[in-house]
Amino acid sequence: MWFFCAFTRIRPPQAAAPVYHGRMREPTKHQPYPIAAIKALSEREAALYTQQHPRSAALAARSTHWFTGAPLHWMQDWPLPFPLAIAKAQGARLTDVDGRPYADFCLGDTAAMFGHSPAALTEALSLQVAQGLSAMLPAAATAEVGELLARQFGLAQWQIATTASDANRFLLRWARAATGREIVLVFDGCYHGAVDDTQVELANGHPQAIPGQVGRVTDVTRTTRVVAFNDVEALRAALAPGDVAAVLCEPALTNCGMVLPDPDFHAALRELTHQVGTLLLIDETHTLSAGPQGYTGAFGLKPDAMVIGKAIAGGVPCAVYGVTEALAGRMYQAWQAAGPGRTGIGTTLSGSLLQIAALHATLTALITEAHYARMFDRTAHYAGRVREVLDRHALDWTLSVLGARSELQYIDRAPRTAQEAASGFDAGLEALIQLYLLNRGVVLTPFHNMALMSPATSLDDVEALVDGLDACLTELSEAPR
Numbered sequence: 045m046w047f048f049c050a051f052t053r054i055r056p057p058q059a060a061a062p063v064y065h066g067r068m069r070e071p072t073k074h075q076p077y078p079i080a081a082i083k084a085l086s087e088r089e090a091a092l093y094t095q096q097h098p099r100s101a102a103l104a105a106r107s108t109h110w111f112t113g114a115p116l117h118w119m120q121d122w123p124l125p126f127p128l129a130i131a132k133a134q135g136a137r138l139t140d141v142d143g144r145p146y147a148d149f150c151l152g153d154t155a156a157m158f159g160h161s162p163a164a165l166t167e168a169l170s171l172q173v174a175q176g177l178s179a180m181l182p183a184a185a186t187a188e189v190g191e192l193l194a195r196q197f198g199l200a201q202w203q204i205a206t207t208a209s210d211a212n213r214f215l216l217r218w219a220r221a222a223t224g225r226e227i228v229l230v231f232d233g234c235y236h237g238a239v240d241d242t243q244v245e246l247a248n249g250h251p252q253a254i255p256g257q258v259g260r261v262t263d264v265t266r267t268t269r270v271v272a273f274n275d276v277e278a279l280r281a282a283l284a285p286g287d288v289a290a291v292l293c294e295p296a297l298t299n300c301g302m303v304l305p306d307p308d309f310h311a312a313l314r315e316l317t318h319q320v321g322t323l324l325l326i327d328e329t330h331t332l333s334a335g336p337q338g339y340t341g342a343f344g345l346k347p348d349a350m351v352i353g354k355a356i357a358g359g360v361p362c363a364v365y366g367v368t369e370a371l372a373g374r375m376y377q378a379w380q381a382a383g384p385g386r387t388g389i390g391t392t393l394s395g396s397l398l399q400i401a402a403l404h405a406t407l408t409a410l411i412t413e414a415h416y417a418r419m420f421d422r423t424a425h426y427a428g429r430v431r432e433v434l435d436r437h438a439l440d441w442t443l444s445v446l447g448a449r450s451e452l453q454y455i456d457r458a459p460r461t462a463q464e465a466a467s468g469f470d471a472g473l474e475a476l477i478q479l480y481l482l483n484r485g486v487v488l489t490p491f492h493n494m495a496l497m498s499p500a501t502s503l504d505d506v507e508a509l510v511d512g513l514d515a516c517l518t519e520l521s522e523a524p525r
């Protein structure tokens with residue numbers, strides 16, 4: 045997630061206070077709550093969290109052999125005094141080690157979009173676990189999974205990677221090889237994983253490497269161009285020299301709040317890339333929320349290639365990338381031209397027996413019209429109820445929706461660029477809302493207000509989220525000014 049990079053704080057493994065990723069803001073026309081009120085309520089909620097989670101606290105205290113106190117330092121970035129340790133994740137529910145249940149709207153940051161350990165996946169994985177996990181050879185179902193991917197997403201040729209970061213990195217290499225061009229283009233506010241080529245942003249209209257990165261040795265602005273999302277003229281100018289191998293983009297930005305495309309943006313993007321021989325690579329890792337064929341299928345996009353990570357294997361580490369027949373032909377040619385040696389693409393566990401079992405279960409039993417109908421229904425219910433709450437509190441905030449995924453933004457209209465989305469960020473309020481909800485049994489996606497609905501999400505879960513938000517805003521509005 046972009047926010048990890050943008051606002052990661054440095055702190056010792058055990059800290060007592062809530063953590064803010066980025067700026068706290070003085071009240072504005074759109075966000076009327078004073079910093080003092082947000083801080084006071086956050087401190088009270090942090091104390092409540094500490095009191096309610098003695099086992100999580102003890103485990104955090106014991107985690108001294110994890111660098112940063114957690115196996116992945118991002119886990120320390122939740123706005124909590126110490127990480128919540130999970131005993132069980134099932135359907136749309138989490139249970140922590142203190143026995144407290146939660147309605148989960150983070151869903152592993154999309155990996156569990158179809159619910160945690162749904163029955164079809166559990167069954168398939170249990171069978172496979174007893175029959176081998178990884179052989180660096182195809183499984184009996186591998187051919188069928190290739191057919192299923194091609195049918196589902198409309199691209200002819202597929203490969204497997206183990207993370208979406210890897211899949212994006214590999215696809216960029218193939219794109220450079222196939223076109224013989226060095227430059228790639230991304231949109232400001234993008235996040236495509238731990239991929240150096242994409243860690244670029246606009247600062248006052250100029251490209252710069254995303255701040256805060258450690259150990260980077262190349263100047264990515266030399267080979268990556270970055271333009272604002274929805275800015276067709278900037279895109280035209282950046283592509284005009286005819287030296288861009290590929291545009292890598294999410295069809296809607298989902299890692300800087302949410303930024304939806306203008307109605308004609310994707311048509312222009314496809315037309316402009318075609319004109320200059322630039323490949324169009326669509327990263328559907330988060331936007332699979334838009335429908336069973338992703339945003340691409342739902343809105344009739346025609347990319348040269350597509351990446352899908354996370355939910356595509358229900359949370360088993362796996363990502364897939366697919367390309368058109370034409371691009372596959374160019375990839376073969378480039379490979380031949382490279383001569384004997386190593387492609388530099390691929391990892392040992394990719395295409396494993398376990399991944400194939402997980403992909404098969406997801407494609408046959410989880411990515412179904414019926415599941416999406418249920419997920420969309422829950423989102424519609426949530427959207428309606430959030431509007432009621434916002435009206436009650438006289439707030440003009442925006443709820444951006446992409447199928448099963450929605451994002452509450454503290455601005456009065458849907459942002460068209462990452463900069464517009466950032467104008468509404470308020471790290472203090474965001475952290476407070478998450479901590480407040482968590483103390484009341486609701487987990488929202490950290491670092492932004494994203495709520496994702498799974499087929500297992502119940503209306504009661506949605507009500508708990510809306511009631512928690514309402515209560516938090518009520519307390520804030522009643523705080524002394």
Ligand SMILES: Cc1ncc(COP(=O)(O)O)c(C=O)c1O
Pocket residue numbers: 045153207208209210212235236237238294299327328329330353354
């Ligand atoms: C759009 C998009 N692509 C790729 C990734 C990277 O996924 P992973 O961390 O599983 O490699 C992410 C992660 O949030 C993402 O949002």
